[in-house]
Amino acid sequence: MNTERIYKVLLGPHVSEKSAASAELGNQVVFKVLPSASKLEIKNAVEKLFKVDVLGVRTVNVKGKVKRNRFGLSKKSNWKKAYVSLAQGQDIDFAVAE
Template sequence: MNQERIFNVLLRPHITEKTAVAADAQNLVVFKVTADATKPQVKAAVEQLFDVKVADVRVANVKGKTKRTRFGLGKRSDWKKAYVRLEQGQEIDFAVTE
């Protein structure tokens, strides 16, 4: 996988209460990824960008919600998230302060 694609696969970490519980219990990190990302691409991107070992990757397509607006019905965009389980002893810390 080329270097440019690696930087474009991961969009941002997806941090919620549910993902925080999963991170503590199962050593999981959740990312919002591009809609066309595959499991091997996500694994390679996380390993190269964060210098960690990835045990496995699960992906889920999240359907956008339909919302009522003053103009009628609107729809949020669909997106994809990746559950990345790290090897034992590995961790990614997003709250690094200097």
């Protein structure tokens, strides 16, 4: 896998109530990823960037919502998120320590 691609696959963590619950119960982390990213690319990127062992990756294509504005209806773009299962006892901390 290309080293430049590793830094482009993961767009950032996805923080929500559902992702927090899956982190507590299933030792999972949720990321927003490129729509063209494969499960193997996501796994390799997480393992190399955060130095953790990944057990599995599940991906979801999220449909963009239709919103109303003063010009009529507009559609938000579709995006992809990945549920990454980590090995027992491992964790990714996104808090910035100063």
